[in-house]
Amino acid sequence: MTNHLIHSVESEARNPKRLRFGIVLLPNFTLTAFSGFVDLLRLASDEGDMSRPVRCSWTIVGENLVPVRASCGIQITPWSTFGEAEEFDYVVIVGGLLHSGPSASGATLAFIRAMADTPATLVGVCTGAFALVRAGVMSGYRVCVSWFHYWDFVERFPHVDEHEIVADRLFVIDRRRITCSGGRASIDVAAAILLRHVEATIVRKALRILLVDDAQKGNAPQPHPPGLEPATHPKVRRAILLMEQHIGQPLSLPDLASRLEVSVRQLERLFTTETGRSPGAYARQIRLRMASWLLTSSDRTVADIASSCGFSDASHLGREFRKEFGESPNEYRTTRLPDAHDLSPVLPEVH
Template sequence: MSVGFILTNNFTLTALATFMDALRLAADDGDGSRQIRCRWTIMGSSPEPVKSSCGIPVARWEAFQDPRQFDYLVVVGGLLHAGPQLDAQAVEYLRTAAAQGVGLVGVCTGSFVLSRAGLMRNRRCCVSWYHYRDYLEEFPDHQPVAEQLYVVDRDRITCAGGAGVADLAAFLIERHLGSACAQKTMHIMLIDKARPAGQSQPQPPTAVEGGPAIVNDRVRRALLLMEQNLTTPLTVEQISSRLSVSTRQFERLFREATGMSPNSFYRILRLRYGHWLLRNSTRSVTDIAQETGFSDCAHFSRQFRGVYGVSPSGLRRDGPPPGPPAMAEGLSAVTALALDRDLVPPDRRLFE
């Protein structure tokens, strides 16, 4: 198994290290690290080191080689809005490799790089839930997937990043070297077993195509603050202060944009996250209540039943009740959409 890595400007060091270490452990017996069963290298246009998003520079090992000697070329993405990710020479190299049938892998925001090079047309593309809306805005005619760890679509493989890179590496190792080698690699990395591609990303996606658009910048920033503070909810006064507006003005703007008060919307957002955790994790109801910022399990259960028409334990035991979910009194159409689908997130670039 032969893999060539191409690093983007401000690439994610975790993605590179995880993928490369998995190959290293699969390549030799024990942790000898010799490139026997696997070969890997880092290529680039320039001998100048490429800086990772955490500031650690990594230099290429060699210039671009004949792409046909690789099973996969892995584009390691990183910060999305920090300037060009690859130069023209690297992009042309990827296009040449694609024309020659070499497998292309995009990890982290590497999916954006492949899409910008025109290499993901008519293919499903895995993106992080965090950048789902960014991807839709830039590539409205593509097919993003934000509910899986990684997606294999013929000779294009894309991964949301994070710990999912280890799962993808194990999948490729098993494909080429067998399940025993993949299992040994995971165990040395202290991972019980690799998760399948279709397993949900740990945080539920918060953007759905066709959802209601939030135009006001301050409201969109407020939604991001809410989304990032689910466990310890912010007060309306704290959010207003961060947005540099009065509490009264913020509440007015928020109601105009969503049809709800900030507190009602925030509560629905936290309950939706709790709903997702109940369906996609084995955590106790008490743990989920704490994770979603409720003072105790009883409070969480009352609020949850009022919105979804079933208790948290009942949902986990019997599944959701038939028909549309119940709504608390006075909730708007935006909230109804939030109960049945996912909320559209703010534009995260405002805070990057």
């Protein structure tokens, strides 16, 4: 028996079953979600820095071999078509932008339905979960979506039982369906999948190489915006999201109420009940939190930060900032950023 053949036999003995992943990229998919998932597969699949598909393999499949454009503009060409696809243990659908260009094609939905009839587990990453629902393969399963896309999901799929929609967790594993909120959580869900089949030490090592301390469990909460708790009334949740999306040009209370299809009085009553504050006070705190973050994470001037956060000028921000934090913006920056005096340009003190 040749050395090559001996090596192959020994390798198969050590790795009796290689996990097979088929990855479908939807138009305008999120590159972070895709790369995080596949990079953990790559690192956990082999020893050293070889990146060979030893413990698991991955194939990018598509309707045809036309490159698929990510939301950032990068294009990736499928390796094989749906008709050429082999058998998979996991079929991963990676989504992204919802309001830019076409969504999953009829052929893609048909492929998803065909895979649902096999022993494969279907995985929806980011808005890939939307495609699973559109394909009709999520009936009776819980589905995880990002808090940011919660209302998009509800509007597109009003027939889905609200108790089956999970928007406050990183991912959900429900038998042969796995859905993930996207972003960094794609690494976490890849780790959870691998831990079913691969030694924990191998997965932990792959996570460390990616500079991830440890994988989050599926019941770990999504990083909601500051002050936005999962249990908040749906109308209040949506109002807070609108406030965050219009920090630079704050919506008036009548505009906010109109978008939510409630009266101003009803909105004020809901906010007081849920948060103990009026909508105006809550919006002001969101803008001040954003300003405080910019002060310690950038070298932008106070005047620039004031404009970005919806304040009329630096003096206006300074007055509101003192009420909230008990110090001026520059004092806040200096006490939390020791090297702030080295920033250029020099920032004028605001009183």
